[in-house]
Amino acid sequence: MNTFNHRVTEEQARQRIDKLLAVLNPEISRSQVQSWITKEHVLVNGESVKSNYKCQAGDDLKWSVPEVESLNIDAENIPLSIVYEDSDLLVINKSKGMVVHPSAGHQSGTLVNALLYHCDDLSGINGVERPGIVHRIDKDTSGLLVVAKNDKAHTVLSEQLSKKKIKRMYEAIVHGEIKHESGMIDAPIGRDPKDRQKMGIVDEGRPAVTHFNVIKSYLDYTHVECQLETGRTHQIRIHMKYIGFPLVGDPKYGPRKTMDIKGQALHATVLGFTHPRTKEWMEFKAEAPTYFEDMLASIEKMY
Structure with missing residues (x-):
C-alpha cells in the first residue's frame, strides 16, 4: 500500500x-x-x-x-513526441486521436501502451491501467501533459494540480464571434442527468473555472486561448458551449453543422509546474499542430 x-x-x-x-x-x-x-x-x-x-x-x-497489480497491458512501440525527460518525469506532446490510457474499447494504441515500451519505471499511484498518468487530455485534444516516473514525483505533481499551481493553457477555435477580449467562466461541471455519456453544467457538480482571451475573432469563428483554473472532464468544451461558443469539430458538445476535423479543435499549448525534486519552475510550449494551423488559414481566406 x-x-x-x-x-x-x-x-x-x-x-x-x-x-x-x-x-x-x-x-x-x-x-x-x-x-x-x-x-x-x-x-x-x-x-x-x-x-x-x-x-x-x-x-x-x-x-x-493499493499497490499496482501486475500489468496486463502490452508495451507497444508507438512513436512519442517527448518534449522533456529526466529520472522523475516526462513531458509529452500528445497527438490528436491518441487515447491517454486503456479503457473499454481502447486496450491498445494508447499513450500508456507507448510509455510502457519507452520507460522501465512509471509511478503506480493510479493503478494498473494508468501508470504515471498525473492528468489527462481528451483523445482528440492534442498537446502537453506530464507523466510521473515514480510515486514521489506523482504525489507532488498531483498536489500541485489540486492546489491549482500547474499552469495549463490551451488554444481553441470556436463557432461564433466573441466580441469582447477576455472573460471568465465559473460554472460547476458534473455528469449530465439526461445523458450519462456526457458532462454538463449542473448545480451539484464540481467547481470549474476557465479563463479565456480572444486571439482573433472573425464573423463566424473565434480563435481563443483558454487557461484552466480547475481540470474537470471536458471542461473547456462544456464551458465554451455554455456561453454560446462551442468548439469547432466537437462531436459531443458542438453543433451538427461543423467542420469535419475528426474531433474538437483544441490543443494544450502551455504546461508549467514546479519540478518535484529540484523545485525549479519549468514551463513548456507546443505549437499547434498542422491541422489546426491549416484550419485557421482556411478561415482567414473566408474573410
Missing part, C-alpha cells in the same frame, strides 16, 4: 470526506474514493468513517492506495 496523510484546513472543513479526497487525488474518481472508504483504506483521526462524513478543521486524514 502507498499511504498518504493530510490535515484538513479551515477552508476544507465541512466538506464530505469522499469529495475532499477526490479533490486531493485529481485523477481518481469519487466512486473509487468511496470504494477505498468502504474497504477502510481511509481513516480520519485513526478511525474509519462513512463516505458522507463531514470533515472538520484539524482532522488527520490517512488513506492507503
